Amino acid sequence: MNIAFVTGASAGFGTAICRQLITDGYKVIGAARRQDKLSCLAAELGSNFLPIQLDITQKDAVNNVLLTLPIGFKDIDILINNAGLALGMEPAYEANYDDWDTMVHTNIIGLIHLTRIILPTMVARNTGYIINIGSTAGNYPYRGGNVYGATKAFVKQFSANLRTDLFGKKIRVTNIEPGLCGGTEFSNVRFHGDVAQAKAVYDNVDAISAQDIANTISWLVNSPAHFNVNAIEIMPTAQVPAGLAVSKNMQ
Numbered sequence: 001m002n003i004a005f006v007t008g009a010s011a012g013f014g015t016a017i018c019r020q021l022i023t024d025g026y027k028v029i030g031a032a033r034r035q036d037k038l039s040c041l042a043a044e045l046g047s048n049f050l051p052i053q054l055d056i057t058q059k060d061a062v063n064n065v066l067l068t069l070p071i072g073f074k075d076i077d078i079l080i081n082n083a084g085l086a087l088g089m090e091p092a093y094e095a096n097y098d099d100w101d102t103m104v105h106t107n108i109i110g111l112i113h114l115t116r117i118i119l120p121t122m123v124a125r126n127t128g129y130i131i132n133i134g135s136t137a138g139n140y141p142y143r144g145g146n147v148y149g150a151t152k153a154f155v156k157q158f159s160a161n162l163r164t165d166l167f168g169k170k171i172r173v174t175n176i177e178p179g180l181c182g183g184t185e186f187s188n189v190r191f192h193g194d195v196a197q198a199k200a201v202y203d204n205v206d207a208i209s210a211q212d213i214a215n216t217i218s219w220l221v222n223s224p225a226h227f228n229v230n231a232i233e234i235m236p237t238a239q240v241p242a243g244l245a246v247s248k249n250m251q
């Protein structure tokens, strides 16, 4: 039975991905910081799901993550680097620097560190699949997207460079680039718990759902081993890249 390691399993995309992969017949290791959420998911998903408490920004914890896995969950076939966050939407000249620091440490450093720990085990077995969750924010600028978008642009280029380093090996890499997706904690986190501001993002919009992302991942991991989707950009029909803007009568 194939084994998937999913970060950010305690909410949003990650929870939907864990549920879908268990349904598809995979063993799933679900990692996140909140043990209570992971325990609920473990009770729901049964013995093919292994919850592990992991903060991907903690260097020692990531270094030791493989040692903590029990027999039966050690040979990871699929790594889904989903954990990530946006914090704030202020313009760059007003943004909170600690928010920038947290985004860089989670979306970039946590992701590359975990990849660096798990990838050699795939190379040793000459099999594997890494799926990174990027964002349309890494493809198109928007106001207030400053560092968040830049972290996702990093994830896009890192994914492409991984493909290049893995030339000749039976290891696949895909960067998924979602646009506006509702029903997750993403905007609650971004607006530091301001529920009204978070809700307003999705009012009267038919956004994509976490299950849409889980369905996409199900399709990718169940596709044949000779088939690699390098990147896949997904937006709700209601969303388009904004286009160019001109400010008139600037002072």
Ligand SMILES: NC(=O)c1ccc[n+]([C@@H]2O[C@H](COP(=O)([O-])OP(=O)(O)OC[C@H]3O[C@@H](n4cnc5c(N)ncnc54)[C@H](OP(=O)(O)O)[C@@H]3O)[C@@H](O)[C@H]2O)c1
Pocket: 007, 008, 009, 010, 011, 012, 013, 014, 031, 032, 033, 034, 035, 037, 054, 055, 056, 057, 082, 083, 084, 085, 086, 106, 110, 133, 134, 135, 136, 177, 178, 179, 180, 181, 182, 184, 185, 186, 187, 189
């Ligand atoms: N929702 C969207 O519109 C959207 C669009 C494009 C891309 N994305 C990307 O998709 C991914 C998932 O987003 P989502 O909407 O599902 O957000 P979410 O509901 O807020 O879930 C984020 C997950 O990441 C985990 N996480 C955050 N920091 C972590 C850390 N230091 N260590 C381990 N886990 C951590 C959280 O768990 P704990 O708090 O329990 O650690 C949570 O499980 C993110 O990378 C996000 O940037 C989202």
